[in-house]
Amino acid sequence: MRDMLGREDAVSVGEAQRRIAEHVELREPLSIPLPIGDSYGRILGEDIFSPEDLPSFSRSTVDGFAVISSDTFGASESIPAYLTVSQEVFMGRESGFALKKGTVARIPTGGMLPDGADAVVMLEHAQSVNDGLIEILKPAAPGENVISVGEDVRKGDLMLRKGHVLRPQDVAALAGVGMTEVMVFEKPKVSIISTGDEIVSSGNPLQPGQVRDINSFNLAGLILENGGVPVKRGIFRDDYDDIMAVAAASVEESDLVIITGGSSVGTMDMTARVIGNLGVPGVLFHGVTLKPGKPTIGGVVNGVPLFGLPGHPAAVTVCFDLFIKPLLRILAGIDEKEFLKRKVLKARMAKNVSSGIGREEHIRVAVEEREGELWALPILGKSGLIRTLVMADGTVVIPSQARGIEEGETVEVVLF
Amino acid sequence: MRDMLGREDAVSVGEAQRRIAEHVELREPLSIPLPIGDSYGRILGEDIFSPEDLPSFSRSTVDGFAVISSDTFGASESIPAYLTVSQEVFMGRESGFALKKGTVARIPTGGMLPDGADAVVMLEHAQSVNDGLIEILKPAAPGENVISVGEDVRKGDLMLRKGHVLRPQDVAALAGVGMTEVMVFEKPKVSIISTGDEIVSSGNPLQPGQVRDINSFNLAGLILENGGVPVKRGIFRDDYDDIMAVAAASVEESDLVIITGGSSVGTMDMTARVIGNLGVPGVLFHGVTLKPGKPTIGGVVNGVPLFGLPGHPAAVTVCFDLFIKPLLRILAGIDEKEFLKRKVLKARMAKNVSSGIGREEHIRVAVEEREGELWALPILGKSGLIRTLVMADGTVVIPSQARGIEEGETVEVVLF
Numbered sequence: 001m002r003d004m005l006g007r008e009d010a011v012s013v014g015e016a017q018r019r020i021a022e023h024v025e026l027r028e029p030l031s032i033p034l035p036i037g038d039s040y041g042r043i044l045g046e047d048i049f050s051p052e053d054l055p056s057f058s059r060s061t062v063d064g065f066a067v068i069s070s071d072t073f074g075a076s077e078s079i080p081a082y083l084t085v086s087q088e089v090f091m092g093r094e095s096g097f098a099l100k101k102g103t104v105a106r107i108p109t110g111g112m113l114p115d116g117a118d119a120v121v122m123l124e125h126a127q128s129v130n131d132g133l134i135e136i137l138k139p140a141a142p143g144e145n146v147i148s149v150g151e152d153v154r155k156g157d158l159m160l161r162k163g164h165v166l167r168p169q170d171v172a173a174l175a176g177v178g179m180t181e182v183m184v185f186e187k188p189k190v191s192i193i194s195t196g197d198e199i200v201s202s203g204n205p206l207q208p209g210q211v212r213d214i215n216s217f218n219l220a221g222l223i224l225e226n227g228g229v230p231v232k233r234g235i236f237r238d239d240y241d242d243i244m245a246v247a248a249a250s251v252e253e254s255d256l257v258i259i260t261g262g263s264s265v266g267t268m269d270m271t272a273r274v275i276g277n278l279g280v281p282g283v284l285f286h287g288v289t290l291k292p293g294k295p296t297i298g299g300v301v302n303g304v305p306l307f308g309l310p311g312h313p314a315a316v317t318v319c320f321d322l323f324i325k326p327l328l329r330i331l332a333g334i335d336e337k338e339f340l341k342r343k344v345l346k347a348r349m350a351k352n353v354s355s356g357i358g359r360e361e362h363i364r365v366a367v368e369e370r371e372g373e374l375w376a377l378p379i380l381g382k383s384g385l386i387r388t389l390v391m392a393d394g395t396v397v398i399p400s401q402a403r404g405i406e407e408g409e410t411v412e413v414v415l416f
Numbered sequence: 417m418r419d420m421l422g423r424e425d426a427v428s429v430g431e432a433q434r435r436i437a438e439h440v441e442l443r444e445p446l447s448i449p450l451p452i453g454d455s456y457g458r459i460l461g462e463d464i465f466s467p468e469d470l471p472s473f474s475r476s477t478v479d480g481f482a483v484i485s486s487d488t489f490g491a492s493e494s495i496p497a498y499l500t501v502s503q504e505v506f507m508g509r510e511s512g513f514a515l516k517k518g519t520v521a522r523i524p525t526g527g528m529l530p531d532g533a534d535a536v537v538m539l540e541h542a543q544s545v546n547d548g549l550i551e552i553l554k555p556a557a558p559g560e561n562v563i564s565v566g567e568d569v570r571k572g573d574l575m576l577r578k579g580h581v582l583r584p585q586d587v588a589a590l591a592g593v594g595m596t597e598v599m600v601f602e603k604p605k606v607s608i609i610s611t612g613d614e615i616v617s618s619g620n621p622l623q624p625g626q627v628r629d630i631n632s633f634n635l636a637g638l639i640l641e642n643g644g645v646p647v648k649r650g651i652f653r654d655d656y657d658d659i660m661a662v663a664a665a666s667v668e669e670s671d672l673v674i675i676t677g678g679s680s681v682g683t684m685d686m687t688a689r690v691i692g693n694l695g696v697p698g699v700l701f702h703g704v705t706l707k708p709g710k711p712t713i714g715g716v717v718n719g720v721p722l723f724g725l726p727g728h729p730a731a732v733t734v735c736f737d738l739f740i741k742p743l744l745r746i747l748a749g750i751d752e753k754e755f756l757k758r759k760v761l762k763a764r765m766a767k768n769v770s771s772g773i774g775r776e777e778h779i780r781v782a783v784e785e786r787e788g789e790l791w792a793l794p795i796l797g798k799s800g801l802i803r804t805l806v807m808a809d810g811t812v813v814i815p816s817q818a819r820g821i822e823e824g825e826t827v828e829v830v831l832f
Contacts, residue, residue, distance in 0.1 A: 010775075012776070012816065013776050036618070036633065037633065037636065040636075040637045040640055040641070041641075052622075054627075055627055056622055056624075056626075056627075057624055057625060059627075063681055063682070090613070091612065091613035091614045091625075091654070092612070092613035092614030092615070092625050092626055092653075093613075093624075093625045094623070094624035094625045095625070108682065109683075110612070110614055110627070110727070111614075111625075112624060112625040123681075167637065168633070168634045168635070168636070168637025168638045168641065168733075169634050169637075169729065169733060171633045171634070171637055172630045172631065172633040172634035172637070172729060173630070174618075174633075175618040175628055175629060175630055175632075175633040176618075176627075176628050176630040177628075178618055178622070178628060179618065180618055180619050196507065196508070196526070197506070197507035197508035197509075198507045198508030198526055198527075199508070202452070202590075202591040202592075202594055202595065202596055203596050206468075206472055206594070207510070208472075208473055208509075208510035208528060209473060209507075209508050209509045209510045209511070209527070209528040210472075210508055211470075211471055211472075211475075211526070211592075212591055212592050212593075212594060213591060214588045214589070214591055214592040214802055215588065217452065217453065217584070217587045217588040217590075217591040218584045218585050218587070218588035218802075218805075219584070220453065220456075220584070221456045221583065221584025221585075221587055221588070222584045224456055225456070225457075225584065237508075238507070265479055265539075266479070266524065267525075289774055289775040289776060289816055290775060290776050290777075290778070291771075291772075291775050291776070291777045291778070291799075292778065292799035293778075294775070311525075311526070311800070312798075312799040312800040313585065313588060313799070313800070313801070313802045313804075313805055314778075314780060314799035314800075314801075314804055314805055315799050317584075317585060317805055317832075318778045318811070321811075342759065342760070343758065343759045343760075344758070344759075355707075356707075358705055359705040359706060359707050359710070360428070360429050360705060360706050360707070361706075361707045362706070362707070362708065362709075362730075362734045364730060382728075383707075383708035383728040383729070383730035383731050384727070384728040384729070384730075385729070385730075386630055386634075386729045388729075388730055389634075389729055389730055389733055395734070395737075400428065400705055416733075
């Protein structure tokens with residue numbers, strides 16, 4: 001039952017949320033270019049395909065000797081392979097030579113593998129015999145201690161999806177493949193209309209009977225915290241025409257509109273009248289079985305959600321949390337799994353992971369939902385790869401006295 | 417055992433953290449004035465004592481009739497009190513009259529109580545007999561449906577303490593007592609020195625053997641997320657004098673210094689040499705039993721912490737979390753209980769709280785630690801009081817089908 005002001009029996013929180021969700025129009029936000037250094041926390045407005053291979057050359061992951069792996073086959077401490085140190089690779093420079101069979105080149109961590117070389121022997125597994133000769137004490141497999149061209153990110157790979165929240169490691173990955181700008185979604189604009197004959201702004205002297213505007217400061221902070229841009233429309237007296245005019249302009253120019261006012265029946269009815277007369281469908285609920293926040297009004301006009309909040313500060317905070325916060329994430333264009341909104345979660349390990357006793361190990365994991373259960377998938381790969389951080393949702397710590405984690409074991413994932 | 421470069425056996429994460437904490441000099445950050453609308457999330461640099469009473473006059477919390485409570489004593493549905501409606505209170509204006517015995521004044525929610533009145537009877541508990549006469553069906557206790565002068569915040573009350581992180585409701589409370597500016601701590605400056613002969617910035621073309629600067633973008637984002645100001649000092653070749661010069665300037669001008677570099681033994685040794693030669697105590701650890709992040713170097717010079725991080729992106733993220741993040745909160749001047757850093761926590765209810773069936777109730781609670789256990793103290797008080805939000809750390813939800821929560825029951829607190 002509903003009268004012409006949209007009044008009916010108070011509805012439950014869930015029903016109120018459902019009615020708004022049903023009528024809000026989901027438009028993809030506009031995208032704007034930003035320097036990557038300003039894009040932290042912003043929502044990606046495009047799919048990112050890597051413009052380059054990362055790394056663009058094969059690199060050593062250790063200090064040692066670049067070798068042709070077949071030269072080291074069968075080497076051991078008792079029967080070492082004897083090889084000639086013919087060259088040296090310098091950091092940040094093209095190696096500029098090709099390795100000949102039977103020779104090796106000194107190479108630092110991060111150095112570029114010379115042509116012909118396909119593995120690196122660690123310093124610890126070689127011994128100097130004389131100036132130009134070394135003994136290799138352990139065979140090197142092809143690719144050992146090497147990050148090959150494109151091993152981290154291959155040119156053309158889909159690195160990040162539209163709607164992703166850019167974390168520090170994601171921005172780092174964009175830098176790593178040479179990007180300097182990125183398209184991000186514009187933040188949703190939220191208009192705040194403060195109403196009440198008794199309200200004055202905090203800079204002005206108080207007359208008897210007046211109180212200061214508190215709620216617009218509470219709301220502006222909550223909107224900022226949740227990725228929106230607060231637009232304070234000002235403080236309005238309880239005059240239907242004035243509030244109608246500013247509400248109409250706000251619906252035009254913003255993604256969400258909040259009208260805060262007194263909690264008197266007259267004020268709330270005027271807010272309902274304004275929302276009802278602005279357009280369709282208008283008021284969707286007027287009154288929620290909620291404390292504090294019972295007199296809350298919710299509606300949608302031309303696809304834009306509007307809320308009339310009672311003037312009590314605690315009601316404003318509760319209603320923001322229940323009705324506005326979830327909408328803001330959607331209006332921002334965020335594409336995110338629900339469980340990733342928490343800071344810490346429990347999941348079951350999807351694979352055995354072993355760890356050495358005596359060191360604390362931080363495993364990067366992606367979290368996946370399978371049949372209602374959360375699973376943590378270890379992201380394997382050298383710690384020098386930025387990709388492992390981009391693919392991960394968080395970390396699992398293996399304490400230094402543990403030998404590892406078994407498949408199926410429940411672990412705590414600290415999300416990034 | 418330690419050689420002149422500060423090299424010794426790798427230490428545990430806890431030991432590394434302890435050594436840094438022991439030598440970091442804790443200075444109170446400088447304070448700067450900010451308009452309150454720009455102070456969200458900042459750390460309060462002063463204790464705030466309220467400059468005004470809030471509210472500055474006694475207000476009605478309902479729509480109804482302002483009464484002299486003694487006029488209503490004994491009233492009931494069968495024997496109502498008959499009173500004359502002599503006046504009306506208008507929102508935002510001084511009432512400008514004194515209530516006479518036997519009379520009442522119409523008053524809206526938020527209206528100023530006239531002199532003489534000490535309670536308000538809700539509209540629902542009164543009936544119009546004729547134009548100027550009403551029946552009161554229920555007695556009003558003194559103070560009923562009234563927020564009295566200073567009931568929310570009393571002039572001179574300590575509202576917020578130095579070191580508090582300003583949340584939306586805290587800024588709202590500042591606005592409520594007429595403040596327009598507030599002193600906040602300056603954010604800690606963190607210098608990022610990128611080193612490596614092979615590193616070029618993302619805007620430049622890559623030559624063979626070169627890779628782009630990834631880590632400074634990861635670090636800058638992590639620093640921003642944790643309330644610091646990243647200061648990128650640039651990319652330096654592995655030259656002792658250059659790195660020494662920029663590190664010395666960074667120690668002078670910032671609160672924390674991070675040197676990232678290759679993971680080669682030579683590079684890490686040079687970083688250790690720089691930190692060791694900058695001042696005392698210099699290097700405090702070189703190598704941690706941690707994966708990734710083993711080659712990490714930590715030190716303190718003139719009270720300023722410095723870290724040498726290996727160049728692997730995953731190691732940078734893990735080391736930031738373990739060593740830099742906790743320091744940043746301290747350097748920012750944050751005074752906060754450890755358990756408030758989480759988003760959701762379990763606590764035991766410190767008092768019985770009842771709730772009506774059929775409505776979802778959101779209780780504001782402060783969280784306290786008593787003998788190792790967390791307790792949630794309900795913050796009682798009218799939802800129109802901003803103080804209840806300022807004193808609270810979070811909320812507990814009583815679902816609509818529950819009658820309440822008993823003392824000692826374990827509840828989930830969602831922190832603000």
